[in-house]
Amino acid sequence: MEIITTLINGLSIGGIYAMIALGYTMVYGIAKMLNFAHGDIIMVGGYTIYVFMNITGHPLIAVAVAVVFCVLIGVTIEKVAYKPLRGASPLAVLITAIGVSYLLQSLAQIIFGSAPKMVQFPDIKPIQIGSLKIQVYTLITLVASIIVMVLLTLFVKYTNIGRAMLATSEDRSATELMGINVNSVITITFAIGSALAALAGLFYLLKAPNISNTFGSMPGIKAFTAAVIGGIGSIPGAMLGGILLGMVEAISYNIPAIAPYTDAIEFLILIVILLVKPAGILGKRRREKV
Amino acid sequence: MKIFHFGRKSLSHYYSTFAIIIAAIVFFVLSISIGLEKSTIFLLEKVIIAVILAVSLNLVVGFLGELSLGHAGFMCLGAYLGGKFATIVEPTLGKDSPLNLVLSILIGGAVAAIFGLVIGLPALRLKGDYLAIVTLGFGEIVKSVFQNTTRESFGGALGLETPRFNKDYLFIYCFGALIISLWVSINLINSKHGRAITSIRDNEIAARATGINVTKYKLLAFTVSSFFAGVAGVLYSFSNYNVQSSKFGYNYSIEILVMVVLGGIGSINGSIIAAALITFINTELAQILTGNLAVLQNLFYAIILIVIVIYGNSPALAGIREKYDPSKLFDKKRKDPSTIKKDDAKWNKIPTKIAMDELLSVDVSNSDDNENDTNNTKGGN
Numbered sequence: 001m002e003i004i005t006t007l008i009n010g011l012s013i014g015g016i017y018a019m020i021a022l023g024y025t026m027v028y029g030i031a032k033m034l035n036f037a038h039g040d041i042i043m044v045g046g047y048t049i050y051v052f053m054n055i056t057g058h059p060l061i062a063v064a065v066a067v068v069f070c071v072l073i074g075v076t077i078e079k080v081a082y083k084p085l086r087g088a089s090p091l092a093v094l095i096t097a098i099g100v101s102y103l104l105q106s107l108a109q110i111i112f113g114s115a116p117k118m119v120q121f122p123d124i125k126p127i128q129i130g131s132l133k134i135q136v137y138t139l140i141t142l143v144a145s146i147i148v149m150v151l152l153t154l155f156v157k158y159t160n161i162g163r164a165m166l167a168t169s170e171d172r173s174a175t176e177l178m179g180i181n182v183n184s185v186i187t188i189t190f191a192i193g194s195a196l197a198a199l200a201g202l203f204y205l206l207k208a209p210n211i212s213n214t215f216g217s218m219p220g221i222k223a224f225t226a227a228v229i230g231g232i233g234s235i236p237g238a239m240l241g242g243i244l245l246g247m248v249e250a251i252s253y254n255i256p257a258i259a260p261y262t263d264a265i266e267f268l269i270l271i272v273i274l275l276v277k278p279a280g281i282l283g284k285r286r287r288e289k290v
Numbered sequence: 291m292k293i294f295h296f297g298r299k300s301l302s303h304y305y306s307t308f309a310i311i312i313a314a315i316v317f318f319v320l321s322i323s324i325g326l327e328k329s330t331i332f333l334l335e336k337v338i339i340a341v342i343l344a345v346s347l348n349l350v351v352g353f354l355g356e357l358s359l360g361h362a363g364f365m366c367l368g369a370y371l372g373g374k375f376a377t378i379v380e381p382t383l384g385k386d387s388p389l390n391l392v393l394s395i396l397i398g399g400a401v402a403a404i405f406g407l408v409i410g411l412p413a414l415r416l417k418g419d420y421l422a423i424v425t426l427g428f429g430e431i432v433k434s435v436f437q438n439t440t441r442e443s444f445g446g447a448l449g450l451e452t453p454r455f456n457k458d459y460l461f462i463y464c465f466g467a468l469i470i471s472l473w474v475s476i477n478l479i480n481s482k483h484g485r486a487i488t489s490i491r492d493n494e495i496a497a498r499a500t501g502i503n504v505t506k507y508k509l510l511a512f513t514v515s516s517f518f519a520g521v522a523g524v525l526y527s528f529s530n531y532n533v534q535s536s537k538f539g540y541n542y543s544i545e546i547l548v549m550v551v552l553g554g555i556g557s558i559n560g561s562i563i564a565a566a567l568i569t570f571i572n573t574e575l576a577q578i579l580t581g582n583l584a585v586l587q588n589l590f591y592a593i594i595l596i597v598i599v600i601y602g603n604s605p606a607l608a609g610i611r612e613k614y615d616p617s618k619l620f621d622k623k624r625k626d627p628s629t630i631k632k633d634d635a636k637w638n639k640i641p642t643k644i645a646m647d648e649l650l651s652v653d654v655s656n657s658d659d660n661e662n663d664t665n666n667t668k669g670g671n
Contacts (some may be wrong), residue, residue: 034419081596084604090418091357092603095551098544099599102592109585221426221540228423264434267427274424275412 001131006254007247012138013207014246015145019200020223021230021238022152023193029169029233030189033090036097037077039220040104041194045070045201046211047108050119059121059202066198074194075187083183108213116212119205137206148199149239152192156235161188169233222249225270231283240281245269307472310341310562314465321458331461335529337569338464339522342471344549344565345558346518351547352556353479354511355491356414357422359543361519363429364402366538368520370436370444372398373452373527380453391455391463395524402520403513410512414505426540436535449534452527464525471518476558478514487511552598 020042027035045066052062081100085093124136156162167175168185176182197216204219205211222245230241245266252262273281317334320326326334343361350358376394383390413424439446478484486507489497498504527533553564575587601607 028419034422081600084600084606087605088603091351091551091555092599094357095548096596096599098548099592099595102588103596106585106588106592110589114585217541221430225423225427228420232419260438261434264431267431270427271413271424274416274420278416278420 002254004132005134006250008134008138008142010247010250011243012141012145012203012246013249014243015142015149016200016203016207016219016242017223017226017246018239018242019145019148019196019203020219021227021242022149022235023196024224024227025230025232025235025238026165026189027193028227029235030165031082031086031186032172033082033093034097034224035082035190035193036094036220037100037104038193038197039216039218039223040101040108041070041074041197041216042201042204042219043108043211043213043216044073044104045198046119046205046215047112047117048198049202049205050112050117050211053119053121063199063202066201067195070194070198070201071191074190074197078187078190105213105217112213114213116210119209119211121206121209141203141206144199144203148196152196153235161185165189222266225266228280229270229273231277231280234280234282234284237280237282307469307476307559307562310465310472311469314462314469317465318462321461325458328457331457332529333570333573334461335464335525336573337566338461338468339526339529340546340549340565340569341562342468342518342522342525343546344553344561345471345475346515346522347546348550348553348556348558348561349475349478349511349515351550352561353484353487353491354508356508356512357418357547358425358512358515359422359540359547360409360425360427360429360432361515361546362538362540362542363425363432364406364516364519365523365526365542366429366432366436366533366535367405368398368402368523369527369533369538370450370523370535371401372520372524373450373533374444376453376524376528377451385453386456386459388463390453391460391528395463395467395521398524398527399517399520402523403517406513406516406519407509410509410516414508414512426543429538429540429543433535433538445533449532450527452531452533454531455528460528464529467521467525471521472558472562474514475518478511479558483507483510548595552595 020038023038023041024035027033027038048066048069049059049062052065053059056062077100081096082093085096121137127134127136127139156165164175164180164185165188167178167180168182172182175185200219200223201216204215223242226241226245227238228241229244230237230239232238248266248269249262252258252265258265277283317326321331343365347358347361350356372394375397376390379390379393380387409425409428413421413428416424436444437447441448444450479487486497486502487510489500489502490504490507494504549565549568550561552568553560553562572587572591575590576584579587601611
């Protein structure tokens with residue numbers, strides 16, 4: 001029975017990672033940049049939820065506000081910090097993203113202080129099936145992340161904007177010549193990524209309800225790892241990578257001998273997979289020309 | 291004996307190296323004559339460690355052109371293994387033994403270099419962002435492994451205690467390590483091997499086509515860089531008497547990267563100046579901004595970082611940058627880098643094929659040979 005609990009836990013952690021990884025991978029595929037500040041958008045979402053849970057006491061309202069706020073912040077960051085650097089060297093964009101990440105963290109510390117804040121969610125008793133005991137919030141996370149992934153896949157496949165995104169990631173200049181406004185495609189990508197980050201913030205809080213200004217760093221790095229494992233730039237890859245990483249994490253936590261080394265194991269898996277498949281599991285290798 | 295290999299560049303290119311040697315002498319004299327305050331010595335050591343780290347990271351980021359986010363991991367390896375070695379041999383060699391210090395620095399550096407080689411061998415098959423994430427992962431693995439060691443072996447979560455060397459002289463050894471690291475880095479860059487490394491940065495496929503062993507040179511740059519990161523780690527462990535693995539997370543690697551980027555990617559002088567300035571300002575700010583104000587430091591840091599990078603790199607701001615280029619204020623007679631050799635006298639002869647080639651050869655280097663030519667023709671190729 002413990003195995004099933006572990007697997008369900010793994011799937012739900014994997015769902016959170018996948019959601020964050022989607023933000024990384026879409027931005028990478030379309031804007032060709034590593035958005036290091038993505039993890040801190042999760043933190044922004046988490047704090048917004050904290051504030052609005054205190055004001056309204058209703059989780060759904062808090063989440064809705066958090067999504068809207070994160071989208072606004074994400075789009076603003078893109079316009080102010082990344083857009084002027086379009087066409088500049090990737091390293092410059094990366095450093096700016098790191099700067100934005102520091103900026104968000106220190107702003108959060110100024111506003112909320114450095115002591116962790118606790119978010120109070122309504123208590124729901126775990127579901128009992130035979131000897132199997134499952135936390136309701138784990139199930140909610142799992143179901144919600146599946147719904148989000150399905151919706152996102154459909155969005156990218158069947159809407160005009162989604163196909164414009166695919167086209168942009170394939171060949172930016174050709175897409176521009178087809179009359180698609182690449183700048184607005186990039187903005188929409190950032191908006192979607194930030195909304196997913198806000199949701200991920202909620203689910204992460206459901207798992208561990210303490211929030212501080214570095215709340216988003218570790219999940220951010222892990223999700224980034226997941227995106228790379230799956231093949232960065234590939235949407236199914238991010239989902240696969242996220243779930244794989246979540247499973248590894250849940251299983252490794254349950255084995256006492258290797259539990260302290262969980263982070264190390266996750267990064268080791270990344271290194272091993274990249275050595276076997278240098279572009280990730282589902283990533284495409286592009287040929288280079290002189 | 292020629293200690294520094296200057297190549298064709300003038301001495302002024304290494305002004306900061308000389309500044310460091312002079313500073314080392316000045317501080318040495320000060321410390322033996324009037325004695326220095328503990329805080330000054332500690333600041334000096336911090337600055338030196340940061341400079342070694344920045345210069346060594348610049349070898350990989352600036353000259354090899356690969357992004358490494360695991361520099362703190364190599365430093366961590368050096369700090370723990372060098373520190374541990376010094377603790378083990380201290381009873382045999384005695385307290386404050388210079389031999390112990392030198393040996394542990396070498397061992398810390400060597401272990402980091404070996405790991406650099408082992409990680410580099412497979413990882414350098416990857417390119418750009420993939421390499422960045424692998425090095426980041428490596429740094430986190432190192433950190434996590436040392437965090438979970440037992441109290442007896444490497445101190446675990448409480449950190450490793452290292453021997454206390456006499457602070458009055460420790461910074462001299464730091465200066466020594468810094469000067470050696472600069473000497474190796476500058477000589478490496480200006481050698482045949484260094485040119486091979488920069489050619490890989492500029493175009494890997496073209497470099498391979500001209501017969502350069504790309505793997506070998508990538509590994510060379512990566513190993514040298516991790517060696518000095520390890521050396522910096524050992525110095526760090528002696529400077530602080532204690533090593534905490536939590537310090538060496540990816541945030542620290544990024545801090546070093548920021549120094550390299552703000553100093554100018556591919557500029558040793560820039561790295562030295564930026565690392566020294568940032569460390570100095572951070573330390574000073576930490577003293578002024580205490581309590582609740584301490585947060586403001588990070589905020590300013592972040593804003594300055596964003597503004598400088600956008601100003602320095604935005605394609606839209608290229609015009610403004612040209613107009614207010616600070617280097618033009620000091621260096622007015624900067625020449626067009628590609629000038630055709632001017633030698634009118636030779637035109638009297640009818641040029642043969644070989645002579646023609648010589649006449650038309652474009653000198654793309656920052657030629658000191660043409661220094662005497664007052665009226666250089668601007669090359670229009």
